[in-house]
Amino acid sequence: xxxxxxxxxxxxxxxxLAIGYASLGATVVCWDINENTNNETMETIKTMGxxxxxxxxxNVADRxxxxxxxxxxxxxxxxxTILINNAGIVxxxxxxxxxxxxxxxxxxVNVIAHYWTLxxxxxxxxxxxxxxxxxxxxxxGLFIGCYGTVYSPSKFAIKAMMNSLSEELxxxxxxxxxxxxxxxxxxxxxxGFVKTLKIRFPLMTRELLPQEVASSIIDAQRRDYENKSxxxxxxxxxxxxxxLPNAALECIQDFVDIHVDPEN
Numbered sequence: 001x002x003x004x005x006x007x008x009x010x011x012x013x014x015x016x017l018a019i020g021y022a023s024l025g026a027t028v029v030c031w032d033i034n035e036n037t038n039n040e041t042m043e044t045i046k047t048m049g050x051x052x053x054x055x056x057x058x059n060v061a062d063r064x065x066x067x068x069x070x071x072x073x074x075x076x077x078x079x080x081t082i083l084i085n086n087a088g089i090v091x092x093x094x095x096x097x098x099x100x101x102x103x104x105x106x107x108x109v110n111v112i113a114h115y116w117t118l119x120x121x122x123x124x125x126x127x128x129x130x131x132x133x134x135x136x137x138x139x140x141g142l143f144i145g146c147y148g149t150v151y152s153p154s155k156f157a158i159k160a161m162m163n164s165l166s167e168e169l170x171x172x173x174x175x176x177x178x179x180x181x182x183x184x185x186x187x188x189x190x191x192g193f194v195k196t197l198k199i200r201f202p203l204m205t206r207e208l209l210p211q212e213v214a215s216s217i218i219d220a221q222r223r224d225y226e227n228k229s230x231x232x233x234x235x236x237x238x239x240x241x242x243x244l245p246n247a248a249l250e251c252i253q254d255f256v257d258i259h260v261d262p263e264n
Contacts, residue, residue, distance in 0.1 A: 001052075005029040005073065005080045007060050007117065008087030010037030013136065013189060016214035017084060018053070019045060024218075027052040029073055029080065032087070033059045060087050060113035061105070070120035080121045082221070084134040085114045092260050095149035103150050110154035114161060125179050126169070132180040134221050135162050139187050139229065142238035145253075147262055159183055166226075182221050185229040186213050188260075 004021050008014035009030035015037075022028045022045040032038035035057040042055040054077055058069040073080065089109045091102045114135060125131030140148050141155030162183045169177040189208045213230055220228035229235035241249060 001025050001027060002081040003027045003029065003078050004082040004084065005031060005117075005121070006084045006086055007031045007058075007113070009041050009055075010034045012210045013186070013213050013217070014084075014086045015041045015044075016210045017086065017217060019048070020214050020218050022048065022050040022053055025050075026082075027077065028054070029077055030055045031058045031060065031069070033057065060117060061108035063116045063119075066113070066116040067120055070117070074124075079124050079128070081125070081130060082132045082134065083117060083121050083125075084136070084217075084221075085117055086134075086136045087113060088136065088138075090151045092147050092151075093262050094147060097262070098150055106150050106154055110151070111157045111161075114158065118165070122179075126177075129173075129176070129178050132182065132221060132224075133162070133165075134182045134184065134217065136184050136186070136217070139185050139234050142185055142229065142234060143241075147260060180224050182225055183227050184217050184220060185227070185234060186216075187230060187234065189213055 004026045006014050006017050006021075006028065009018045009028075010032035011034070014030075014032070018028050018030050018041050028045065028050075030038050030041050030053065032041075032055075035055075038055045038057060042053050045053040054073070056069050056073065059065050087109055089106055091098055091106065093102075118133070122131075122133070125133075135158050137158040138151075138155040140152045141157075141159055144152055162181050166181040169179055187208055189210055208230060216228065216230045227235060229238075241252075244252075
């Protein structure tokens with residue numbers, strides 16, 4: 001069976017992904033900066049009667065630590081065949097109210113960390129010409145919004161990175177690369193990061209549960225989808241609005257009025 005590694009496995013979507021894949025019989029490698037919650041995820045899976053689960057504390061924004069822990073995973077578990085870059089962080093503040101440390105932290109965790117895990121695990125996938133990369137972006141990586149001046153670009157970057165890397169492998173392999181790429185764009189998820197979501201028309205959309213998001217991600221990965229938004233209509237809407245002038249987009253945004261209030 002395949003070996004799957006998930007970043008941010010101690011909480012929210014990452015935890016539910018670990019549980020979901022374990023129930024399918026995968027060997028699950030959990031990474032999280034919070035050792036306690038990560039171990040809780042591992043123990044939850046073991047209570048399900050699944051023993052092929054491993055937990056490692058890792059700060060994915062630290063390149064040296066990522067490479068060190070990745071080496072340990074290879075020695076103790078084996079070669080990772082599915083890499084899910086899920087870890088993320090957000091500060092809901094206006095741009096000028098975000099500290100330099102907060103800005104750097106968001107970019108490091110949401111973007112740069114993907115590069116370090118790819119550096120660690122992609123070479124072996126290329127060698128075997130087998131593997132699957134899954135990156136968790138956000139609807140904030142499809143649409144801009146107030147208080148998203150740092151977070152939104154970090155999620156837009158994921159789409160560009162995944163598309164560019166996929167194309168690079170295609171060209172360098174003369175079209176023979178069998179490594180798959182899936183980018184996920186969830187709507188707001190009840191994970192505790194955003195506490196003040198306001199939705200003018202709740203019948204149109206709602207805040208998502210980690211369990212349902214994880215289920216959709218697993219389905220998208222197993223079906224080899226290149227892109228998947230949750231709910232599915234967000235991706236279609238994002239393609240349509242590209243043809244609208246800014247004035248029209250602003251009117252639509254004001255009417256729909258989906259927003260978050262800034263943190264104190």
